[in-house]
Amino acid sequence: MAEISLHRPFPASEVTGWDFETDVAVIGFGATGACAAIEAATAGAKVMLFERNSGSGGASGLSGGEIYIGGNGGTEVQRAAGFNDTTADFAAYLKAAGGPCADEAKCELYAEQALDHFAWLKAQGVPYRGNYLPGKHIEPTDDSTLIWSGSEAAAPFCNLSKPAPRGHVIQHMGWGGGRPLVDILEARARDLGVEVVVDARAVALVQDGKRIVGCVVRIDNADRFVKAAKGVVLATGGFVMNEEMRRKYCPDSFRVNSPIGDQDDGTGINLGVGAGGDAIHMDQFFTTCPWTMPEPQAQGVFVNVAGQRFINEDCYHGRVSRCAVDQPGGKVYLLLDSAHFDQPLEMAGITIAGTGDSWEEVEAELEMPQNTLAATMHFYNRHAAEGRDPLFDKKEPILVPLDQAPFVALELNFQTSYFSFFTLGGLKTSTDGEVLDRTGVPIAGLFAAGRCTSGLPAWGHGYSSGMSLADCTFFGRQAGRKAATQ
Amino acid sequence: MAEISLHRPFPASEVTGWDFETDVAVIGFGATGACAAIEAATAGAKVMLFERNSGSGGASGLSGGEIYIGGNGGTEVQRAAGFNDTTADFAAYLKAAGGPCADEAKCELYAEQALDHFAWLKAQGVPYRGNYLPGKHIEPTDDSTLIWSGSEAAAPFCNLSKPAPRGHVIQHMGWGGGRPLVDILEARARDLGVEVVVDARAVALVQDGKRIVGCVVRIDNADRFVKAAKGVVLATGGFVMNEEMRRKYCPDSFRVNSPIGDQDDGTGINLGVGAGGDAIHMDQFFTTCPWTMPEPQAQGVFVNVAGQRFINEDCYHGRVSRCAVDQPGGKVYLLLDSAHFDQPLEMAGITIAGTGDSWEEVEAELEMPQNTLAATMHFYNRHAAEGRDPLFDKKEPILVPLDQAPFVALELNFQTSYFSFFTLGGLKTSTDGEVLDRTGVPIAGLFAAGRCTSGLPAWGHGYSSGMSLADCTFFGRQAGRKAATQ
Numbered sequence: 001m002a003e004i005s006l007h008r009p010f011p012a013s014e015v016t017g018w019d020f021e022t023d024v025a026v027i028g029f030g031a032t033g034a035c036a037a038i039e040a041a042t043a044g045a046k047v048m049l050f051e052r053n054s055g056s057g058g059a060s061g062l063s064g065g066e067i068y069i070g071g072n073g074g075t076e077v078q079r080a081a082g083f084n085d086t087t088a089d090f091a092a093y094l095k096a097a098g099g100p101c102a103d104e105a106k107c108e109l110y111a112e113q114a115l116d117h118f119a120w121l122k123a124q125g126v127p128y129r130g131n132y133l134p135g136k137h138i139e140p141t142d143d144s145t146l147i148w149s150g151s152e153a154a155a156p157f158c159n160l161s162k163p164a165p166r167g168h169v170i171q172h173m174g175w176g177g178g179r180p181l182v183d184i185l186e187a188r189a190r191d192l193g194v195e196v197v198v199d200a201r202a203v204a205l206v207q208d209g210k211r212i213v214g215c216v217v218r219i220d221n222a223d224r225f226v227k228a229a230k231g232v233v234l235a236t237g238g239f240v241m242n243e244e245m246r247r248k249y250c251p252d253s254f255r256v257n258s259p260i261g262d263q264d265d266g267t268g269i270n271l272g273v274g275a276g277g278d279a280i281h282m283d284q285f286f287t288t289c290p291w292t293m294p295e296p297q298a299q300g301v302f303v304n305v306a307g308q309r310f311i312n313e314d315c316y317h318g319r320v321s322r323c324a325v326d327q328p329g330g331k332v333y334l335l336l337d338s339a340h341f342d343q344p345l346e347m348a349g350i351t352i353a354g355t356g357d358s359w360e361e362v363e364a365e366l367e368m369p370q371n372t373l374a375a376t377m378h379f380y381n382r383h384a385a386e387g388r389d390p391l392f393d394k395k396e397p398i399l400v401p402l403d404q405a406p407f408v409a410l411e412l413n414f415q416t417s418y419f420s421f422f423t424l425g426g427l428k429t430s431t432d433g434e435v436l437d438r439t440g441v442p443i444a445g446l447f448a449a450g451r452c453t454s455g456l457p458a459w460g461h462g463y464s465s466g467m468s469l470a471d472c473t474f475f476g477r478q479a480g481r482k483a484a485t486q
Numbered sequence: 487m488a489e490i491s492l493h494r495p496f497p498a499s500e501v502t503g504w505d506f507e508t509d510v511a512v513i514g515f516g517a518t519g520a521c522a523a524i525e526a527a528t529a530g531a532k533v534m535l536f537e538r539n540s541g542s543g544g545a546s547g548l549s550g551g552e553i554y555i556g557g558n559g560g561t562e563v564q565r566a567a568g569f570n571d572t573t574a575d576f577a578a579y580l581k582a583a584g585g586p587c588a589d590e591a592k593c594e595l596y597a598e599q600a601l602d603h604f605a606w607l608k609a610q611g612v613p614y615r616g617n618y619l620p621g622k623h624i625e626p627t628d629d630s631t632l633i634w635s636g637s638e639a640a641a642p643f644c645n646l647s648k649p650a651p652r653g654h655v656i657q658h659m660g661w662g663g664g665r666p667l668v669d670i671l672e673a674r675a676r677d678l679g680v681e682v683v684v685d686a687r688a689v690a691l692v693q694d695g696k697r698i699v700g701c702v703v704r705i706d707n708a709d710r711f712v713k714a715a716k717g718v719v720l721a722t723g724g725f726v727m728n729e730e731m732r733r734k735y736c737p738d739s740f741r742v743n744s745p746i747g748d749q750d751d752g753t754g755i756n757l758g759v760g761a762g763g764d765a766i767h768m769d770q771f772f773t774t775c776p777w778t779m780p781e782p783q784a785q786g787v788f789v790n791v792a793g794q795r796f797i798n799e800d801c802y803h804g805r806v807s808r809c810a811v812d813q814p815g816g817k818v819y820l821l822l823d824s825a826h827f828d829q830p831l832e833m834a835g836i837t838i839a840g841t842g843d844s845w846e847e848v849e850a851e852l853e854m855p856q857n858t859l860a861a862t863m864h865f866y867n868r869h870a871a872e873g874r875d876p877l878f879d880k881k882e883p884i885l886v887p888l889d890q891a892p893f894v895a896l897e898l899n900f901q902t903s904y905f906s907f908f909t910l911g912g913l914k915t916s917t918d919g920e921v922l923d924r925t926g927v928p929i930a931g932l933f934a935a936g937r938c939t940s941g942l943p944a945w946g947h948g949y950s951s952g953m954s955l956a957d958c959t960f961f962g963r964q965a966g967r968k969a970a971t972q
Contacts, residue, residue, distance in 0.1 A: 007924050008762070100737035140686035247915065248766040251586035270924065275496070278733040304875045326812070369876040371865055381830045390855040391792045405915055428734065438493045439754065 004216055004223055005069065006267060007274040008053070016207060018214070018227040022048040022195070024483045025215055025228035026235055027069065027202045027268065030058025030448030031178075032039030033235035034185035036433075038124065041192035041452060043484035045230055049194050050217045052201035052263055056186045057179065059237050059261045059451065064139040065170040065177025066463030067473060068456075068466030069118045071111045077146045081132030085164040087111045091259040092161035096331045097467065098245035099459025101281075102165060106456055109431045109476055117474050118168065124188045127171040130237050136298040136398070138290055138317060138465070142419060147175060151315040151465025155393035156356060167466045180468075205232060207448070212445035231445040231483035233433070235476060238423035238451035239266030240285070249282035249425065255325050256287050256419035264422065268452030272427040275423065275446055276437040281454045286463045287325055288318040289412050289419045291334055295344040299400050299412075301380055305329030307372030309365065309380070309391060314398035322460045325414055333366065334410040335359075335377065337402040344410060349418045353411035362407050373409075377402065424460060426453040433479025449480040490702055490709055492753060493760040495693035504700070504713040507614060508534040508681070510969045511714035512721055513524050513688045513754065516544025518958040519934030520671035522919075522966030524610065527678035529970035536703045538749055540689035542664065542672045545723050545747045545908065546755050546958060547935065549930060550625040551656040551663025552635060553959060554942075554952030555604045557597045563632045563633035564650060567618030571650040573597045576957055579638060581952065587767070592942055596960055597919045604654065610674045612667060613657040622784040622884070624776055624951070629657045634951025637795030637801040639940025641709050641879035647843065653952040664942045664955075691718060691757050691932070696698035698761060698931035700831055717931045717969035719919070721962060722916035724909035725752030726771070735768035735911065742773050742905035754815075754938030758913040761925045761932055763928070767940045768911030772949045773811055774804040775898050777836065780828040785886050786896075787866055791815035793849065795866070800884035808946045813901055819852065820896040821845075821863065823888040830896060835904045839868055839897035848893050859895075863888065910946060912939040919965025931972065933965040 002014050024040040026033045029051035041047045051058075069075055074083050091111035095102050110117075122128065122316050133144035140147060149167025151157045152161045170177040190196065199219060206214035207226065214227045233485035239245040241263040246253050273279050292298040300315055302320065304327035324332040333353060344350040354365035363373040363381070381401040383390055388398055427448045435444035449455070455471035457463050487535050488500050494735070512519045516536035516874055526533045530552040535543075555561055557576035560569050575595035581588050593663065597604075608614065619630035627635060637643045637654025656663040675765050685705060692711065693702035696819035700713045712716045725731040728751040759765050764958040778784040788799055788806065790813040797809045810818040819839060840851035849859040867887040875885055897903070941957035943949050 005925075100740055244865040247587040248764065249768075251767065253585055273924070277736065281737065282735075309792075369865075369869075371861075373875065375857075375861060375865075379855075379861075383855075391858065438759070439491075454509075 004204045006270040009205040009212065010216055012206050012208035012213050015225050017225065020048060020222035021227040021337065022046045022226065022421050023227050024233060024313060024480065025050065026233045026480070027049060027215065028058060028235035028237065029056040029196065030237060030450065030472065031060035031182055031185060031233065032075050032346055032467060034189050034475035035473045035476035036233045036449060037189045037194040038185065038192060039477045039480035040484040041189065042102050042196050043481055045484035047194045048226065049189065049196045050200040050202060051196065051198045054198050056163045057262060059264055059471060061179045061182045062260060062262065062346070063178030063469060064175060064219055065172060065181040066139065066167045066469060067121070068149065068166050068464060068470040070164055070166040074117050074164065075115060075126065075168065077130050077168065078098055079131065080130070080290065083147060083164040083168065084149040084258055089161045089164065090114065092374055093157060094456060095460065096151065096160050096289050097462035097464055098456060102458055103455065105431050108216040110456060120243050121473065125184045128168060132402050136292050136295055138293055139175050140169055141174055143173045143410060145169055145171065148300050149466050151319050154315040154395065155312055160175060174196045175236060182278055186278055193277055202236070202267060205275050207275065210444060212250060227258050230486040233479050234268035234272055234448035234452050236268035236452050237261060237264035237452050238426060239269060240264045240422040242266045248257045248422055252283065252423060253285045253423065255414050258418050258420045260420045264451065268448060269426050272435050272446065272448055272452065276443055277435045278428040278429045278438045279426060284424040284458060285421050285460050286424055286457065287419050287421035287460065288321040289417050290316050290317070290348050293308050293345045293410060295346065296340045297336060299335065299340045299398055300334045300336045301377065301402060303333050303335060303373055305331065307368050307376050309376055312389060312392035312394035316396045316464050318463045324412060325419065330415065331411055333415040334409065334412060335402060336408050337404040338406055339404040340402065341408050347418055349416055350410045350412055352408060354409040354484065357405045359407055362409050366409055369382055374481040422451065424454065424457050426451060429453045431478065432482040433475055447483045449475040449479040488915045490690045492689060492756040495691040495698065495761050498692050498699050500692035501541040501692060501711050503711065505710035506534055506758055507736045508532045509716040510535065510966065511733050512719045513701065513714050514544060514721035514723065515542040515682065515687050516721065516723060516936065517546035517668055517671060518960065518962035520668060521667030521959045521962035522673050522719045522721055522935060523675045523680040524678060525966035526970040527675065527680050530968055533680045534687040534712065535675065535682045536688060538681065538685045539737050540684050543884045544736055544746060545750055546955060547665050547668045548746060548748065549955060550661060551658060551667040552625065552653045552952040552955060553607070554635065554652050554950060554956040555654045556650055556652040560650065561654065563614065563616050563618065563654065566616070567632060568595060569650040571652070575647040575650070576600065579643060580942060582643055582646050583636065583868050583945065583948035583950055585941060585948050588944055589915050589941065591936060596942060596956065597627050607959065611670045614654060616659045618651065622778050622781055624779055625661050627660055628972040629659045631655055631657065635952050637805050640801040640881065641798055647754065653928045663871055665780070678720035686720065688753060688757065690755070691761050693761065696930060698929060700955055704791065708912060709955040716972040717933055719969050720754035720758055720934035722754035722928070722938050722940050723750035724912060724957055725749060725755060726750045726908040728752045734773055735908055739835050739907060739909065742907050743901050744906045746906045746908050750937065753758045754934060755912050756939065758921050758932065758934055763921045764914040764924045765912060766914045767944050770910040770944060771946050772910055772943065772947065773905050773907035774807040774829055775903050776803070776834050777898060778803050779831045782826045783820065783822060783830065785826045785884055787821045787863065787888060789819050789821060789859055789862055791817065794864050795852050795862055798878035798880035799881045800873060802825065802947045802950050805947055807905060810898060811905065817897055817899045817902065820898060821888060822894050822896065823890040824892055826888065832905055835902055836898055838894060840895040843891045845893055848895050852895055908937065910940065910943055912932050912937060915939045916967040917964065920959055920968060933969045935961040935965040966968050
């Protein structure tokens with residue numbers, strides 16, 4: 001008898017009996033799986049959803065519940081705040097943020113349909129207060145809706161596309177809106193008759209000829225066979241929790257050490273590749289250290305261990321952090337003056353590395369050579385006072401002179417500070433969520449979305465908050481709908 | 487009938503007749519394939535070698551014929567030049583140069599056996615003059631043997647492992663020693679009875695159950711079936727010539743635009759993955775721009791478009807070039823004074839971007855803000871005069887003040903200068919050259935070596951000249967020997 005393996009589909013001819021029969025089997029109950037299930041059920045399919053944990057959530061449930069939305073003139077929230085966001089601008093930003101070899105078809109389709117997607121989310125019951133919260137925030141600490149959640153207003157992105165805030169956050173007091181987001185989607189899926197089976201871990205796909213016709217799930221340590229007449233949707237997340245996969249496909253992620261995820265061990269990627277799928281951009285990862293909390297610290301300047309700046313610090317915190325992690329020496333310094341220093345968030349693991357009444361004193365305390373950090377700061381301050389950053393084009397209001405003594409250098413250490421990270425590479429899929437083989441042909445009966453695929457957020461240096469949940473929810477829907485109409 | 491595909495093995499049960507029968511089929515006739523064939527034949531196997539071109543060569547034939555060798559106290563060439571090179575130092579360098587998640591087992595095995603490998607190469611007829619050529623060279627322009635071909639003497643490598651020159655170049659007047667190297671190996675393979683079939687392109691593997699039992703080659707547009715009783719060795723090179731694969735797996739390589747290779751279209755990687763193999767570190771690529779020719783230019787200083795240095799320029803030219811390509815702005819500048827400027831090699835496509843009687847004048851001519859490039863150079867010169875580089879630890883004799891007016895800034899443009907490059911990612915193999923599946927288990931009957939695998943040269947930022955040919959020849963031999971003893 002054939003082996004039950006993540007890496008090779010089990011032949012349908014050897015299945016002696018089906019334990020479950022459905023039209024569409026969805027694997028994984030984060031936001032991606034929930035959206036896929038809702039759309040498949042809405043399209044009239046019988047849907048079963050299998051989740052290895054004892055309940056829904058996944059990495060989505062750990063998130064802030066923020067979704068990147070714009071285009072077509074803007075959502076009503078954007079428009080009320082005075083932002084006209086064209087589809088062309090939105091698509092251009094998504095492509096730039098997606099990095100080299102971004103999936104342009106996905107960027108374009110999502111830019112065209114994001115407003116409809118927002119309406120759909122609201123129709124599922126996802127609440128939005130509808131207000132705009134200006135400033136630099138990682139997530140709103142109240143229940144506000146619209147925030148700047150990317151590098152839209154920062155160079156080079158602002159030169160490629162007219163800036164607009166696009167992070168739309170579920171109405172939820174404080175952080176952690178991902179959990180209520182998933183709860184709402186779960187309730188909707190259950191209302192539509194989706195049958196949820198928890199404590200059921202996917203361990204294999206089942207193949208008949210070239211077509212995927214089901215999967216094998218392990219429940220109470222027994223392998224159960226699931227027939228999925230129309231298709232299987234993989235929605236199992238990335239591989240940040242799988243160190244062996246990271247060693248093979250994403251070695252640079254070992255520079256940082258705070259993985260965020262749930263059971264993101266690459267199961268869906270392995271199942272998909274084993275069925276002939278193609279895993280792409282596997283070296284890419286998102287990382288961020290919450291250095292803009294409290295907010296005054298957003299005005300700081302970063303230098304590497306050579307005392308050099310390396311980025312316009314008005315970019316999204318994840319882009320700044322990702323570029324920081326490229327710097328040599330295992331750490332970078334965030335420089336602040338007394339007008340902008342505040343005690344960093346404790347969880348950030350950011351320490352005070354040096355202080356002084358002048359930048360020269362800070363430089364000396366860090367044991368940097370004379371005329372490195374201090375020269376950098378004098379150059380920066382002189383131009384900032386004129387409202388210019390000739391080197392990196394940082395812009396006001398984040399661009400301010402740091403000239404109020406005393407001064408401080410905070411250390412962001414890649415290993416001991418909280419550089420949270422997750423992987424962005426995964427299965428190559430069509431805009432309909434079909435898993436493509438290495439020649440670009442859909443694998444019949446196999447669909448995927450979210451972080452087990454490579455989607456909108458394909459480049460660690462360009463990530464913006466809300467891009468992953470946008471990708472998960474929108475392309476999760478695409479996959480569910482396509483599976484149901486096989 | 488099953489389809490003939492690079493991406494899925496053809497079932498042996500559907501083969502209606504074998505056109506060729508052999509013990510070991512080697513695919514690709516560069517140095518890797520030649521070495522695999524020699525060892526398999528030496529072990530008593532009947533060997534056929536299939537090459538898609540009309541003759542041997544591959545990317546090896548385009549190379550300098552330089553092989554990275556050391557350890558066990560050093561080769562006789564190293565020892566005669568006064569270098570004692572321990573196995574521990576050699577292995578430590580290989581691991582550091584292999585980057586994060588280097589294949590430590592391959593580094594250790596090669597460090598232990600490289601001297602024997604050198605003896606073997608000589609026994610095949612590869613000639614070495616036996617002398618040491620000091621200085622900074624890309625390849626000897628005479629027929630010298632031993633050169634510094636990596637970053638051994640530069641930080642941080644020199645702090646991890648005692649430096650020694652390890653690039654051993656075939657005796658051959660001028661550049662291009664790769665061609666005679668392959669010729670010698672080809673002659674040896676033919677002497678041993680290896681049957682060479684040219685104009686024969688591999689288009690599929692043949693599988694019986696889980697075992698690879700042969701391959702399909704296309705000759706005169708007809709598919710011919712090859713039975714390989716003991717195994718198939720993939721030796722087809724990387725994927726630098728396959729833009730679609732680069733888009734999916736190595737997007738950053740599009741920053742540069744001078745691929746070097748032969749027919750390196752990823753055939754072996756696709757065949758291997760299609761058979762269940764694992765392709766790893768696929769984002770990695772080597773690149774270099776020949777800026778150290780003529781040699782005085784090795785004393786130059788690199789700055790990015792912000793006027794910042796970014797590397798100790800005494801590193802290997804490929805490491806400096808790879809770090810250059812990480813810089814923003816699509817170009818970097820090489821700064822030289824009149825004591826060190828010489829006309830760059832024409833093929834390098836390096837242009838003069840600015841000149842001046844002071845670094846301030848050069849800075850202004852490049853339209854950089856005041857006190858950027860000039861400040862960098864004053865800082866550099868002041869410390870270089872004291873024999874120190876406090877920022878990047880560049881060392882003498884490469885470290886010299888650049889203070890003899892007039893001054894020049896040469897532009898190395900990633901798109902228009904000659905940044906040659908090739909890919910480093912590929913199949914995961916055991917130290918015996920077995921292709922491993924995604925769980926780490928060898929795929930019976932399938933072997934690979936050279937640039938269709940991920941081997942010693944696994945990290946673009948750490949590559950050293952001769953590492954790829956070392957990997958190709960040594961692990962090519964391992965694969966051939968293992969295949970023959972199945």
